[in-house]
Amino acid sequence: MVMQLTAKQSIHLPRTAELVRVETLSAREKVFEFKFDDGKELGHRPGQFVEISIFGVGEAPISITSSPTHKGSFELAVRATGSLTNKLHTLEKGAKVGIRGPFGNGFPLDTLKGKDILFVAGGIGLFPLRSLINYVLDNRKDFGEVTTLFGCRSPQERLFLGQLADWNVCKDMCFIETVDTCSDDSWKGNVGVITTLFPKISFDPAKTYAVVVGPPIMYRFVIAECVKKGLADDHIIMSLERRMKCGVGKCGHCQINGLYCCQEGPVFTYAQVKSLKEAV
Amino acid sequence: MQNRVISKKDLAAFVDALIKTKDAGEVVGIKAKDGKFNFGPLASAAELRLDYDISLTPPKKYFFPQIETVLKFKLGADPKPEPVVAEKTLCVVGVHPFDIRGIMLFDAVYGGKDPDPNYFLKRNNATIIGVDCLNPNPKSFAASMGTATVNEGFDLMLTDIGDAYFVTVGTTKGENLLKKHAKAKDATEADEKKRDKARADALKKYQVSLKMKAEEIPALLTANWESKVFADKASTCFSCGSCVMVCPTCVCFDVQDDPALNLKEGERYRRWDACMLTEFAKVASGENFREHKEQRFRHRMYRKGKYLLERYKQLGCVGCGRCGIVCLAQIALPAETYNLLKEAK
Numbered sequence: 001m002v003m004q005l006t007a008k009q010s011i012h013l014p015r016t017a018e019l020v021r022v023e024t025l026s027a028r029e030k031v032f033e034f035k036f037d038d039g040k041e042l043g044h045r046p047g048q049f050v051e052i053s054i055f056g057v058g059e060a061p062i063s064i065t066s067s068p069t070h071k072g073s074f075e076l077a078v079r080a081t082g083s084l085t086n087k088l089h090t091l092e093k094g095a096k097v098g099i100r101g102p103f104g105n106g107f108p109l110d111t112l113k114g115k116d117i118l119f120v121a122g123g124i125g126l127f128p129l130r131s132l133i134n135y136v137l138d139n140r141k142d143f144g145e146v147t148t149l150f151g152c153r154s155p156q157e158r159l160f161l162g163q164l165a166d167w168n169v170c171k172d173m174c175f176i177e178t179v180d181t182c183s184d185d186s187w188k189g190n191v192g193v194i195t196t197l198f199p200k201i202s203f204d205p206a207k208t209y210a211v212v213v214g215p216p217i218m219y220r221f222v223i224a225e226c227v228k229k230g231l232a233d234d235h236i237i238m239s240l241e242r243r244m245k246c247g248v249g250k251c252g253h254c255q256i257n258g259l260y261c262c263q264e265g266p267v268f269t270y271a272q273v274k275s276l277k278e279a280v
Numbered sequence: 281m282q283n284r285v286i287s288k289k290d291l292a293a294f295v296d297a298l299i300k301t302k303d304a305g306e307v308v309g310i311k312a313k314d315g316k317f318n319f320g321p322l323a324s325a326a327e328l329r330l331d332y333d334i335s336l337t338p339p340k341k342y343f344f345p346q347i348e349t350v351l352k353f354k355l356g357a358d359p360k361p362e363p364v365v366a367e368k369t370l371c372v373v374g375v376h377p378f379d380i381r382g383i384m385l386f387d388a389v390y391g392g393k394d395p396d397p398n399y400f401l402k403r404n405n406a407t408i409i410g411v412d413c414l415n416p417n418p419k420s421f422a423a424s425m426g427t428a429t430v431n432e433g434f435d436l437m438l439t440d441i442g443d444a445y446f447v448t449v450g451t452t453k454g455e456n457l458l459k460k461h462a463k464a465k466d467a468t469e470a471d472e473k474k475r476d477k478a479r480a481d482a483l484k485k486y487q488v489s490l491k492m493k494a495e496e497i498p499a500l501l502t503a504n505w506e507s508k509v510f511a512d513k514a515s516t517c518f519s520c521g522s523c524v525m526v527c528p529t530c531v532c533f534d535v536q537d538d539p540a541l542n543l544k545e546g547e548r549y550r551r552w553d554a555c556m557l558t559e560f561a562k563v564a565s566g567e568n569f570r571e572h573k574e575q576r577f578r579h580r581m582y583r584k585g586k587y588l589l590e591r592y593k594q595l596g597c598v599g600c601g602r603c604g605i606v607c608l609a610q611i612a613l614p615a616e617t618y619n620l621l622k623e624a625k
Contacts, residue, residue, distance in 0.1 A: 004404075005397040010363035012350040012398075012535070012548060055353040055361065056539040056546045060564070082564030096359050216567065243563045245535050248394035252532030252555060255579075256569075258587040277505055278569060278579075 014098025031077040045106035046132035053098030060084040061244040063128035069138035077127040103247035116144040122214025146173040151194030155187040205230035236270035281449040284464035294462040295325035304407040305369030333417040338528035351548035369405040378598040380433040382528025388592040410434040419601030424490035446475035497585040514577035516609040521554030523603035523612035
């Protein structure tokens with residue numbers, strides 16, 4: 001049993017990183033770009049998360065929104081909703097934070113390689129999915145047909161507007177947006193919940209994987225649409241939210257039935273989720 | 281390894297020698313406390329109560345303290361985070377076999393691919409002197425869980441055989457301590473029979489028992505996710521977390537920051553947390569993945585009887601009975617829930 005360890009191997013020790021850029025995305029969301037003080041890369045896979053520390057406030061798990069194909073820095077997009085994320089929103093360029101990770105399994109890149117992909121993002125579910133979408137676009141020849149559906153509650157809640165504009169004219173991917181409701185004339189696009197986009201698309205279920213990230217309520221309806229279109233349970237991939245406090249499978253907070261969201265997740269197939277009563 | 285027999289007087293002298301020489305570090309052991317028993321620092325062997333039924337809190341606290349600082353940092357522009365890992369060398373005297381099984385589960389949880397120095401820099405140095413539980417608590421069901429005796433996880437294991445203790449030697453470290461500090465004779469076959477009889481007699485004293493084999497618990501749980509037993513039992517739950525706070529196999533923790541009053545520095549600490557508390561599975565958006573007490577109650581029963589077993593090949597309940605002792609609503613004892621599930625079938 002004897003395991004020779006030193007304090008330096010502490011599971012709680014973060015690396016320090018500097019905030020090099022902040023961009024406001026909406027009233028509640030900002031994107032933060034960080035560089036490690038030691039100059040090293042984060043070395044993540046799309047779909048993984050980090051534990052970010054603001055010293056004196058605490059630590060919280062946040063998904064990584066930048067693609068690993070982007071070198072030299074990484075981005076976290078964050079909604080101000082808890083004590084740490086509200087504090088994070090007050091930080092300015094030059095601030096120091098702590099980062100542990102990356103943690104979690106990430107999206108199954110090997111499975112997706114060579115396949116057609118249907119991305120479905122609801123609201124800030126775009127944050128973790130953006131990492132994979134940009135990874136796929138940067139390695140475009142490795143994948144088949146790519147379709148992205150993105151839904152927000154209202155035009156005001158649309159995020160990464162510059163990126164959305166690029167995707168709208170991108171020839172490498174079919175990109176369709178919708179908003180649940182719109183009370184004025186500012187929005188010329190689709191109106192309706194995200195499932196209303198499904199009749200507009202077609203795909204070959206045998207060689208397509210759906211990658212779905214959004215609020216729990218969205219999963220129920222989107223998964224039903226995917227199944228209706230003939231996708232097998234293990235061709236539907238989703239990312240789940242839990243309050244990981246340690247990231248290394250010890251603290252117990254992220255447990256979904258017998259699985260740890262920080263270890264076996266946060267990315268699961270619908271086939272797995274079906275057998276997990278507490279998943280969604 | 282050669283087992284020994286040591287007279288009660290010589291055992292006291294052995295413990296006093298360990299206390300005096302600190303050869304195995306600081307000596308802690310089981311002592312009487314307000315009519316009950318708990319582990320604490322031993323000033324002399326006279327304080328030791330090896331005839332105890334159960335300790336208030338399990339000895340896991342020596343490797344996984346209730347609150348433990350894990351990080352120090354500066355507040356402001358240059359945080360300079362530094363790990364805080366308190367290393368300790370302890371000799372824990374009087375650990376019951378089911379609590380040794382609890383420690384073995386901790387070894388698995390805190391080891392693995394991301395081993396935790398805060399745990400192992402205390403655990404690795406520890407000497408465990410166990411004692412067979414011959415007077416089980418009325419709530420204990422260790423006999424049903426197969427945890428009333430152990431063959432590993434200790435340096436020395438004591439068994440009261442009347443006028444003396446049988447000493448089962450588990451490790452070279454234990455053997456060397458005996459050689460250096462104890463007057464003990466080699467155990468004979470007759471002594472071994474006395475030990476085995478004492479253990480067998482103790483098994484008959486357990487008042488709570490499972491109405492199934494412990495190995496059947498995971499399948500029983502799998503088949504009963506929807507059972508109303510969980511909601512019935514949980515209906516009087518106070519969500520106080522007491523069952524978790526006394527559990528030898530509850531491993532979960534919370535992490536919090538504590539800025540110093542000078543606002544120049546601060547500490548990060550971890551402390552025991554409980555999945556029975558209302559907010560354990562809550563996320564910042566307000567979603568609570570186990571919002572209702574019956575969900576939390578069921579989660580605890582599954583964790584003890586299935587989840588930890590699937591993950592670490594060890595059952596998450598060792599049958600000590602502590603949760604059943606402290607539970608104000610008298611609902612916490614896993615054996616009772618498992619029996620109800622079995623009977624409802």
